Structure formats: structure tokens, C-alpha cells
Amino acid sequence: MMTYILIAVIALIGFALYKGSTLQTIEIVTSTTINGDKNDVFNMVKSLKKFPKWSPFLVQDPSQKYEFKGTDGTVGSQFHWVGNGGKDVGYQEITKIEEGTFIGKKCDIQKPFVAKPTFEYHFSENANGITVKETFKLQSGLIDGVFLWIFGAKAEMIKTNQQGLDLLKKAVEQI
Template sequence: MKKVFLIIAIILVAFLVFGLFQASKIQNLQIIKSVTIKGSQKEVFDMVRYLNNFPKWSPFLAADPTQKYEVKGIDGTVGASYHWIGNGGEDVGHQTIMQIDTLNFIGMKCDIQKPFAAQPTFNYSFKETPNGIEVTQDFQLQSGLVDAFFMWAFGAVKEMETTNQQGLYLMKKAIEK
């Protein structure tokens, strides 16, 4: 019986060591996604700049159409923020415009309170190409080792990548319709 417990303990320790090693790689997470949209640079830029447009391309609202949201401050300016409550109060947070370089860049910071606490940033850059406007989203999240371990254990990074790309595709669809 002691051998069984010893084997289980060794397997558990190996899993934790491996998991913590993998988690250390995603403590400073960066996800870069892009999409090219047929539209004017102003139209594409304004889709991101004006937070009242976010419901048109929000992957979170697509997943939870009952989500409540509100824009506070002067929409389209530094300091404006988009507040949300979704999934019956289980998803709560807001994102605030921190920087605008007209037609080129928008920097936002999120403050997520539920279902977990996090403060990721979303930086959007806009570049005119022969095929349309290329929008690049640079998502960054710093987290502690324990939070990173749970992100690794539950596959949260892949889910974040998928969600971020979905948002860009929804933006493309909203502008090109």
C-alpha cells in the first residue's frame, strides 16, 4: 500500500514541477493577432476608438448576449471606459482608453474583477496595406506563478488566443457587411 502512495506522490510532484515550469513561461503573456479589413482607415480606427461600437464586435457579447454594458466618460477619448457585467454577474470589469494616436494606435487597459482579477492591456495598431487596413491587436498580461499555473492547467491561453482572433473577425464582419 505504501508503494502505491509513493508512486502517486511521485506522479503528483512531477505534475506540479512540470506545471510550474510551463506556468513560468506564461507569466508574461503576449498574444498578437491581426486581421485585414476592407474599409477606410478612419472607419476601421473609429470602430475601436468609439467604445459604443464594441458591442458590434465583442466576442464576449457574442458569447453572452445578456451582458449589460455601459460607456462612461467622453466616448472616443483618453479616459473613456467600457464597463460590463455578464454571465449573471459572474463576469465583471471595465476597459479604459489610455492612449490614442489618431488613425495609428489605441492603447487600452482592462480591469477584470470577476471571474478572476487581472489587468491585461490591449494595444491596437492600424496600417494601410494594398488589401485594406491591417489591424494588429497586442494583448499582454502579467500574472503570478500560481495564476499562470491555473491558466496552463485549464488551457486558458488557447482560449484567449481564440477569443482575441474571434473579436478581430467580428470587427471585420461588422465593417465589411
Template structure:
């Protein structure tokens, strides 16, 4: 009986500790990954602003070959949108829409329905380093309310890994083109 009481107190203590840690973990976070592509800025920018091109490099799209994607609006312009439906929980159900385009930045709003509901945003920043070299940065802006903000600590690593792979895929695609 004392052992069960000790285990119960231990479990309550761990939960309390996690809830205290969640009090200091930020609710808003940014995940940023960059790489350099040996192509002119315009070439890189014109490629990544087209949402449909994500079919060629996005690890999230490639996780489910059966994903159903619908595109609305004029691709690569403010207002264009992709909506996806997948039975795979790694892909889920959601949409992204371009909200702003400047000469070196594309901003999107992302809406998730499944496996969890949520609204976040992201940006792709494309900066010329030289005439034939470009720095590309993917940024994801997330928010998690208390106490779910504790989960963002692990979640950020998954997103960062996938963002890095997406950029590696874009680099490979663009640098293989003449």
C-alpha cells in the first residue's frame, strides 16, 4: 500500500513539475532554417512562390502519395491557396494561403484541421548573396497555449528537421537545372 502511495505522489509530482516548466516556456515561437542555393535570387524566388511546386520538394506533401490537394486562385500571387486532405496523420487536413508577397519574401497563413486544429503562419525569405548565389530562409511562426506550449519544445525539432529537408530538396532541384 505504501508503494502505491509513493508511486502516486511521484506521478503527481512529475505532473506538477511539468506544469511549472510550462509556465516559463514561451507560448509563441519561431523556427528558422536557412541554406544557400547557387542560383540567382529571381530564379529561387520565382520557384518557391509557386505553392504547387511544393509537390516537388515538401516532405509533408511527399509523406502521403495519396494526399488530395486542391488549388484555388492564381498560383504565386496573394490569395492563392492550397487545401489538402490526407488519411495519414503526419499530413492531416488543412490549408495554406499566400497573404503577402514582397520582392524577397512570401508570407502564408496555415490552417490545420486534423490531426489537431490550429492556425499558424510561415514565411520564405529569399535574399541575393551575389549575382548567382541566394540565401533562402524558411520561418515558421507558431503559438501554443498553456500547458500545450510544453509540447512545442519537441514539436520544434520535428518542424526544423522537415524545414531543413525541404530546403535541401529545393537546392537539389534548382541547382540541377541548367
């Protein structure tokens, strides 16, 4: 009997490590098309002071505190946050701007876990409006990947990223 339990435990650990290894690199691509002026869309994403208008994290935690550092809308400007009673802490920073077509951002999350994801925003015009494609990338270690799998974090990340783009669409279309 003890042998079967040991085999089951080893199999479970092996499966968890396998699933965790599949989440060591996460890339999530979401998009939305916005009926609005390309400059308005681009500037809404570029301005960290406008981020609260479309932040899914503020919807999830309206008591979140935040502050800005640097010159808004420029490389190096930062949006710092503390949420959930101090349990969520980090900042995002603009790393690259190609006027009208691309914005790159990096995040430095200190709580509830340590992570350094990146966001890339690509902007293109089409017959239906302005399409914003967001690419989220996260690298993690094997054990972090196991926890991401256990807690279903990737599905939550997909949902949150799409919620942010939906809020962006709403914010721009109300201008």
C-alpha cells in the first residue's frame, strides 16, 4: 500500500513540475479596436497619468493608492502602486516609444510575488478604427510556474489584460 502512495505522490509532483515548466514563459496577446482618433488612443496609453481611466487593477481594487514619477508620457516615467492594504506593490515604467505605433512598458512587481513582466502596445489604423494589440510577457522559474499553474494565474492574466483593453476602448470612445 505504501508503495502505491509513494508512486502517486511522485507522479503528482512530476505532473506539477511538468505543468509548471509550461508556464515558465507566458506570452498573452490581446487586442481591441477602438472607434476614435489614433492620437487620442496612443496618448491614452502613453500617459501614465491617464492610466487610472483604464486600469483593470483599479476596478479590482478601488482603494489602490498610486503616484507618478518622471515626466508623464516619456521614456522613464513611472506609475507606482500599493493596493490591497499593502499586499500588492510595484510600478510600471515606459521603456520605449515609437510615436503613433508602439509603446513598451516594464513592470516591477514586489508583492504579492516578485515578477518583472513586460507589455508591448502596437497601434494600427483600419476601416473599423484603431486596433491596439497588447503583448504581455512574463518569465518565471520552475517553482513559480508550478504556483502559477496551481492558482490558474494565466487564465486570470488573460481576463485582466482583456479587461484593461476593454476599459481603454471605453475611455477613448467617451472623449
